[in-house]
Amino acid sequence: MKPTLTLFFIVLFNLSGFSNDGYKLWLQYYSIQAPQEWQVNFLSNYEVIGNSATLSIIKKEIAYASSGMISSHPEIKNSIPSLVIGKAGDLSAKNISNPGINSLASDGFAIFHNLESKQLIVSAKTDIGLLYGTFRLLQHIQTGTSIPKEGIFESPKVQHRVLNHWDNLDRTVERGYAGFSIWNWHRLPRHIDQQYHDYARANASIGINGTVLTNVNANALILTPEYLEKVKALADTFRPYGIKVYLTARFSAPIEIGGLQTADPLNAEVQAWWNQKAEEIYQYIPDFGGFVVKADSEGQPGPHNYKRTQADGANMMARALAPHEGIVMWRAFVYNEHTPDDRHKQAFNEFKPLDGKFLDNVIIQVKNGAIDxxxxxPFHPLFGAMPNTPLMMEFQITQEYLGHDTHLAFLAPMFEEVLKDDTYANGKGSEVAKVIDGSLHQYAITAMAGVSNIGTDRNWTGHHFHQANWFAFGRLAWNPYQASQEIAEEWLKLTFSTDATFVKTMTDVMMNSREMVVNYMTPLGLHHIMAASHHYGPGPWVSGGRRADWTATYYHQANEKGIGFNRTYTGSNALSQYASELQNQWGSLATVPEKYLLWFHQVDWIQPLQNGESLWNNLAKQYQKGVEEARANIVTWENMREYVDDKRFNHVLSFLTIQAEEAAWWRDACLLYFGQFSKMPLPAGVESPKHSLEYYMNFKPHHVPGI
Amino acid sequence: MKPTLTLFFIVLFNLSGFSNDGYKLWLQYYSIQAPQEWQVNFLSNYEVIGNSATLSIIKKEIAYASSGMISSHPEIKNSIPSLVIGKAGDLSAKNISNPGINSLASDGFAIFHNLESKQLIVSAKTDIGLLYGTFRLLQHIQTGTSIPKEGIFESPKVQHRVLNHWDNLDRTVERGYAGFSIWNWHRLPRHIDQQYHDYARANASIGINGTVLTNVNANALILTPEYLEKVKALADTFRPYGIKVYLTARFSAPIEIGGLQTADPLNAEVQAWWNQKAEEIYQYIPDFGGFVVKADSEGQPGPHNYKRTQADGANMMARALAPHEGIVMWRAFVYNEHTPDDRHKQAFNEFKPLDGKFLDNVIIQVKNGAIDxxxxxPFHPLFGAMPNTPLMMEFQITQEYLGHDTHLAFLAPMFEEVLKDDTYANGKGSEVAKVIDGSLHQYAITAMAGVSNIGTDRNWTGHHFHQANWFAFGRLAWNPYQASQEIAEEWLKLTFSTDATFVKTMTDVMMNSREMVVNYMTPLGLHHIMAASHHYGPGPWVSGGRRADWTATYYHQANEKGIGFNRTYTGSNALSQYASELQNQWGSLATVPEKYLLWFHQVDWIQPLQNGESLWNNLAKQYQKGVEEARANIVTWENMREYVDDKRFNHVLSFLTIQAEEAAWWRDACLLYFGQFSKMPLPAGVESPKHSLEYYMNFKPHHVPGI
Structure with a gap:
């Protein structure tokens, strides 16, 4: 009843819990229990050399981290600082040097032990490199991971590491499930919200160096002075954190805001308009990153409207940006309901012939897979197929097709799976990651984009665990070869606790979570069987409407004989777009991995799979397995109560409960629907559906977020 | 550079500033510098008698308050508790009693010194009364205001103290400027967000006991099981805080969700539908508060569609709710573009003849004024005019017409002005407050509603100072006679600091702020000259469109001779709806208060006012005065830096800067526009406009929030 008025009490209420709404992300800087000497040393006895906006941020960050992590520990005083943070040039005045710094990229960093002076040094060629190094060191301190004897010398493997915000100017977010856009355009440019700083800081802490502020389904208004003034205010705020601003350019902007009659990329007036517009933008934002363009896709205008190629369109914008060192990220997500071919094949067919036809400051933004x-x-067949045109990766961090806000799915294993896939472009060992980091084809530009899952929710991402997907994207954009397990562990330690049991248990949960979602949504290579439009919940019955390739029946092709999309040479032959090694492996029922089975093949319901049981039984059991995994996560989480503050614990618990219920919804709806065709009974161990198929088909929740 | 690792440091970073985003509202519980013995005593040596959900909340609240307010102070141990919190019945077992408790309302509270035991007692008849008393005591402790010798015995003077959320089911908020709706319908009922608890707690701390979850422009979906299940989850969450849930009932719901052909209130099927619907709602929510209805207004369906009266409509719903003790709050905001009469008069003309025709569980919700x-x-002429029908007050806390999110305007003086206005209904001394608390006409039901200014912004209300308007509404609903100055002082102390200079300075700013807004927007009785539709910024030129009474020219009637709406007997004669005392005073140019001058009169530009100068000069100088006041506030606030944490300080500073700029926008646009008619020069001291009238008329910002 009576409060005990001790330091512990204060720490309890203010640092580690009572009001922890998750806003602090992986930058919790929670109090380290029994810190080791090195942790205290670095946080209390340090020197940051120099002055700049970025260096001020570094200084504030260490002070803040220190106040949280070692608040209750007595300060250590020494004659010389234990930690020195300074650019290579500034260090030489102190007779500190290290050859490893020379080979760093401009935004790389070094953390090393200087044996002469017995100091730890964080160095880099630029202030931003120092910022990255500082964040990395603070992460080591929080997780209790000492700096190895040989030091850490890291440069990012990808140049442009950008978040794509699908945020509209009215603050709705397309495919956003964590509230609304954090960009309060109305208050900009005059009110710079603290959250803009916190956003930039969080991104910098994981190496993200670019942000595309607006939806790919673009509004040309963003390119008018009314909005450019606002964009400039954000760019100015983000600059000291090393973050460049990009905008989505609506292809028809010359008509909509330019007063022209055409947007034809070969029209001189149109070209002049874009040149002038670029000039204007760079007057507001001298380091503007460039344009992202979705053209000729899902109703967006593009070069097709004028019978021009994607290269014509991209190069027009590239020419406008080139004098200012801006780039064009041109999306390959081009498909058309009037093209009678498998949607899977259309981007490849459109772009492959254009290889080498793009200007040097164009990079083609390709989704990880060919559908959506x-x-x-499976990885997108364009990867490896365009040696003469830089390709970048587009991942979707927001979970449009993976349960929206409430379904825990750690996406790093999914990203990793694609990055590790072998394209065989230059023979075995031609992994997608090597396309992305440019090493396979010696691309001069490299980039990775992630469609943001950030919104106005107090914890940024809706699900506390979806913060991990933002974090993982940053880590993988920095280093596409990093293991997702390592990322999960680090995130857990930074965000919740370094307790070994907790980290081990929850790493397992996270590492399995995406596979669990596949199990209860789209096992064995099924895809795009979500409800129409908002993609929330099951919709295997979705058919009709404006275009076949927006229906579920198009993708699963279920009938009384079997199920699956035949993409072999007897079918759409999308498989032909992959290397022959993959055609051989994926093209045969005997060798195709079961995870891709129904992606490439139509398979009889009674076909035995590897375990000897029928396809139907396997399908049903996979759905059941997913449900059981989701339920088990609740129990596992309940055992984690002691490691997590109440607020976040309860928040996650309720979401896990929703996920388990919705997993069962998915299983029941899909098995009832597909069971109409298979006419086979549910195998033992698979629960009977709770409701009738009709019930599920008529269950249409209103006002689903994100569209 | 090096952090000083002391308690001070922790307090600095975690209690009073570093991360203060304003979420804690007036419940900051910041550390009291040099607390007095009584403050420490009550917070560290107390007893709460009994157990219930509400009592748990009380216990947690005191522990939390204690951890913040006296964290660094040694605990005081005594054999008996210094503070006892318990219901009257529970106290008698301890031989503590006080006759003052007997006369309390069920939700009133007593805080008194028990001389025998030398204890402070918080008591009440109910748990909710105890909760109110506890909050009040904690507020006394934070502000350092000791409990007077005679104690505090308070009952609310108004029974239903409700917030009206104009929140749509897609989470947009009509006239909401602080982000989006905090109701995440999609995640309900399964995820109960911590913010719902924090919302209820904040409301309970100021005595609010009801919440209308949905927009008055209602969506019938809210009455379907899909949503009622969600409403129930909120009601269950709010119940221990003493907060009842109400819904807006769409008049045409029987057609839209009931499958009927009509919504005629005299149709037996329609009546049966509402009866059944009420029955259903009460199965979900046994203490459901009732319906709020906007009918026959601005396109909403209503009894007029069936040639029925407002009483027919209200009574139909009242009959459905009566068996469950629910009430109907039926809005008097009824007007029609097909009625050729001054919009000012229409509600009165509609409702006055119906006085006494409403069932006992109906209360008519009347806006503070007749326009909007x-x-x-001036106060709404219905107040005082319906002795036989309970009327309730509807205030608008959100600042639809007072500058939206960024304009500091403390609204309590505006509320107070209306509450103190004398209706003369029963002779002199018949103030509006006496209508609202029921004392003038012996109303059996009393209520006050405030249109919420709450949204997803991290500080709830957009402008930090707009938290004060939510706070003030709660205080005035509890006691419509409380002085707004007292409310401002208390809010400042609870929210920022008890420093005398700070409180004095900022109380002055707050107390003058609404008058300042009147000065730079609508001086001398001007009204409704805001931009069309979103009402952001000046729009004195607004005319045409669908209805005259939605234009500015209708309201200001400016021409070359003069300006103002003639509502005397030579004009619309709206004045005739007021008592003869007011007709005499307001009807004559010689006696009308200048603040209402152009509300009731059309006045020549050259007409000398009290100061001997022309109307035009007075008008121009009032605009200039408002601008200067807004600029002065910036300077004043800059001097307050030492009292306020950085985050909130900078946030407020940027908003004050916006306000000063927009005040000048208002002045320039309005004086340019009206100057066309007056053709008189700007008097000395009034700055020349920055741009041309054409510029202002063409300045149309996009995506203004709130609609």
Missing amino acids: FQPRE | FQPRE
Whole structure:
């Protein structure tokens, strides 16, 4: 009843819990229990050399981290600082040097022990490199991971590491499930919200160096002075954190805001308009990153309207940006309901012939798979197929097809799966990651984009665990070869606790979570069977409407004989777009991995799979397995109560409960629907559906967020 | 550079500033510097008698308050508790009693010194009364205001103290400027967000006991099981805080969700539908508060569609709710573009003849003025005119017409002005407050509603100072006679600091702020000259469109001779709806208060006012004065830096800067526009406009929030 008025009490209420709404992300800087000497040393006895906006941020960050992590520990005083943070040039005045610094990229960093002076040094060629190094060191301190004897010398493997916000100017967010846009355009440019700083700081802490502020389904208004003034205010805020601003350019902007009659990329007036517009933008934002363009896709205008190629369109914008060192990220997500071919094939067919036809400051932004951010897709066949045109990766961090806000799915294993896939472009060992980091084809530009899952929710991402997907994207954009397990562990330690049991248990949960979602949504290579439009919940019955390739029946092709999309040479032959090694492996029922089975093949219901049981039984059991995994997560989480503050614990618990219920919804709806065709009974161990198929088909929740 | 690792440091970073985003509202519980013995005593040596959900909340609240307010102070141990919190019945077992408790309302409270035991007692008849008393005591402790010798015995003077959320089911908020709706319908009922608890707690701390979850422009979906299940989850969450849930009932719901052909209130099927619907709602929510209805207004369906009266409509719903003790709050905001009469008069003309025709569980919700929440309006003529029908007050806390999110305007003086206005209904001394608390006409039901200014912004209300308007509404609903100055002082102390200079300075700023807004927007009785539709910024030129009474020219009637709406007997004669005392005073140019001058009169530009100068000069100087006041506030606030944490300080500073700029925008646009008619020069001291009239008329910002 009576409060005990001790330091512990204060720490309890103010640092580690009572009001922890998750806003602090992986930058919790929670109090380290029994810190080791090195942790205290670095946080209390340090020197940051120099002055700049970025260096001020570094200084504030260490002070803040220190106040949280070692608040209750007595300060250590020494004659010389234990930690020195300074650019290579500034260090030489102190007779500190290290050859490893020379080979760093401009935004790389070094953390090393200087044996002469017995100091730890964080160095880099630029202030931003120092910022990255500082964040990395603070992460080591929080997780209790000492700096190895040989030091850490890291440069990012990808140049442009950008978040794509699908945020509209009215603050709705397309495919956003964590509230609304954090960009309060109305208050800009005059009110710079603290959250803009916190956003930039969080991104910098994981190496993200670019942000595309607006939806790919673009509004030309963003390119008018009314909005450019606001964009400039954000760019000015983000600059000291090393973050460049990009905008989505609506292809028809010359008509909509320019007063022209055409947007034809070969029209001189149109070209002049874009040149002038670029000039204007760079007057507001001298380091403007460039344009992201979605053209000729899902109703967006593009070069097709004028019978021009994607290269014509991209190069027009590239010419406008080139004098200012801006780039064009041109999306390959081009498909058309009037093209009678498998949607899977259309981007490849459109872009492959254009290889080498793009200007040097164009990079083609390719989704990880050929359809659309499904829970599982084989890698996009364009990767490896365009040696003469830089390709970048587009991942979707927001979970359009993976359960929206409430379904825990750690996406790093999905990203990793694609990055590790072998394209065989230059023979075995031609992994997608090597396309992305440019090493396979010696691309001069490299980039990775992630469609943001950030919104106005107090914890930024809706699900506390979806913060991990933002974090993982940053880590993988920095280093596409990093293991997702390592990322999960680090995130857990930074965000919640370094307790070994907690980290081990929850790493397992996270590492399995995406596979679990595949199990209860789209096992064995099924895809795009979500409800129409908002993609929330099951919709295997979705058919009709404006275009076949927006229906579920198009993708699963279920009938009384079997199920699956035949993409072999007897079918759409999308498989032909992959290397022959993959055609051989994926093209045969005997060798195709079961995870891709129904992606490439139509398979009889009674076909035995590897375990000897029928396809139907396997399908049903996979759905059941997913449900059981979701339920088990609740129990596991309940055992984690002691490691997590109440607020976040309860928040996650309720979401896990929703996920388990919705997993069962998915299982029941899909098995009832597909069971109409298979006419086979549910195998033992698979629960009977709670309701009738009719019930599920008529269950249409209103006002689903994100569209 | 090096952090000083002391308690001070922790307090600095975690209690009073570093991360203060304003979420804690007036419940900051910041550390009391040099607390007095009584403050420490009550917070560290107390007893709460009994157990219930509400009592748990009380216990947690005191522990939390204690951890913040006296964290660094040694605990005081005594054999008996210094503070006892318990219901009257529970106290008698301890031989503590006080006759003052007997006369309390069920939700009133007593805080008194028990001389025998030398204890402070918080008591009440109910748990909710105890909760109110506890909050009040904690507020006394934070502000350092000791409990007077005679104690505090308070019952609310108004029974139903409700917030009206104009929140749509897609989470947009009509006239909401602080982000989006905090009701995440999609995640309900399964995820109960911590913010719902924090919302209820904040409301309970100021005595609010009801919440209308949905927009008055209602969506019938809210009455379907899909949503009632969600409403129930909120009601269950709010119940221990003493907060009842109400819904807006769409008049045409029987057609839209009931499958009927009509919504005629005299149709037996329609009546049966509402009866059944009420029955259903009460199965979900046994203590459901009732319906709020906007009918026959601005396109909403209503009894007029069936040639029935407002009483027919209200009574139909009242009959459905009566068996469950629910009430109907039926809005008097009824007007029609097909009625050729001054909009000012229409509600009175509609409702006055129905006085006494409503069932006992109906209360008519009347806006403070007859037009629509203008910066200044004379009180609504219905107040005092319906002795046989309970009337309730509807204030607008959200600042639709007072500058939206960024304009500091403390609204309590505006509320107070109306509450103190004398209706003369029963002779002199018949103030509006006496209508609202029921004492003038012996109303059996009393209520006050405030249109919420709450949204997803991290500080709830957009402008930090707009938290004060939510706070003030709660205080005035509890006691419509409380002085707004007292409310401002208390809010400042609870929210920022008890420093005398700070409180004095900022109380002055707050107390003058609404008058300042009137000065730079609508001086001398001008009204409704805001921009069309969103009402952001000046729009004195607004005319045409669908209805005259939605234009500015209708309201200001400016021409070459003069300006103002003639509502005397030579004009619309709206004045005739007021008592003869007011007709005499307001009807004559010689005696009308200048603040209402152009509300009731059309006045020549050259007409000398009290100061001997022309109307035009007075008008121009009032605009200039408002601008200067807004600029002065910036300077004043800059001097307050030492009292306020950085985050909130900078946030407020940027908003004050916006306000000063927009005040000048208002002045320039209005004086240019009206100057066309007056053709008189700007008097000395009034700055020349920055741009041309054409510029202002063409300045149309996009995506203004709130609609």
